[in-house]
Amino acid sequence: MALKKLAFFLLSAVVFSTAVAATRPGSGGNSTEFIRTCCGATRYPRLCFNSMAGYANAVQEDPVQVAQLATNLTLARIGSLAGRVKQLRRGASGRVAAALVDCTEALGDAADEARRTAAELTGLEAATGPEVAWRVSNAQTWMSAALTNEDTCTDGFDGVSSGPVKAEVCRRIRRVMQFTSNALALVNNLVNSR
Numbered sequence: 001m002a003l004k005k006l007a008f009f010l011l012s013a014v015v016f017s018t019a020v021a022a023t024r025p026g027s028g029g030n031s032t033e034f035i036r037t038c039c040g041a042t043r044y045p046r047l048c049f050n051s052m053a054g055y056a057n058a059v060q061e062d063p064v065q066v067a068q069l070a071t072n073l074t075l076a077r078i079g080s081l082a083g084r085v086k087q088l089r090r091g092a093s094g095r096v097a098a099a100l101v102d103c104t105e106a107l108g109d110a111a112d113e114a115r116r117t118a119a120e121l122t123g124l125e126a127a128t129g130p131e132v133a134w135r136v137s138n139a140q141t142w143m144s145a146a147l148t149n150e151d152t153c154t155d156g157f158d159g160v161s162s163g164p165v166k167a168e169v170c171r172r173i174r175r176v177m178q179f180t181s182n183a184l185a186l187v188n189n190l191v192n193s194r
């Protein structure tokens with residue numbers, strides 16, 4: 001079931017990015033518009049634009065910077081969710097507590113993978129030849145793995161009966177997965193824009 005969900009996320013990321021990437025985003029020298037165009041290649045364009053528009057000056061009109069910013073924002077989201085899960089563990093017991101422990105581990109792995117994605121993108125503008133494709137491919141692999149680990153956290157709650165903790169964690173995970181899916185789409189976009 002997790003795999004099916006993941007396949008859906010990956011497929012949509014790929015489909016959305018190929019739809020837009022054929023033409024490299026052009027915006028007539030407006031970084032804000034550039035971000036909007038890039039975000040058109042994602043599954044959650046409004047979330048993408050709203051979260052990144054404030055950084056328009058930092059990313060200029062560089063698709064690598066846009067992908068890296070999305071990755072940075074994803075990493076921050078994973079980190080704050082992990083903090084919240086840790087907090088929730090204090091008052092939890094039984095199956096909920098067990099699910100939260102597994103979730104902490106899965107989020108730790110996801111954060112590690114988002115960090116590796118960012119590392120592959122760092123300085124990519126200056127890379128040439130086969131190194132570019134290689135690093136973009138690695139970044140895609142890491143970001144996909146992060147998405148899988150986030151999904152693992154939700155799966156851990158499958159056997160847990162409904163309650164406020166389950167509801168909150170699953171809601172927050174969904175949001176983190178939206179950020180991650182967007183970052184993955186922006187990384188996928190680099191395949192065609194470079």
Ligand SMILES: *[C@@H]1O[C@H](CO)[C@@H](O)[C@H](O)[C@H]1NC(C)=O
Nearest residue numbers: 028029030031032033034036
């Ligand atoms: C860029 O676009 C935004 C909104 O689309 C607009 O508010 C802003 O004035 C534009 N900036 C420039 C320099 O054209």
Ligand SMILES: *[C@@H]1O[C@H](CO)[C@@H](O)[C@H](O)[C@H]1NC(C)=O
Nearest residue numbers: 058059065066068069072118
């Ligand atoms: C992403 O985060 C790294 C490490 O904090 C930073 O060096 C880099 O400038 C950030 N990139 C963007 C586009 O925000």
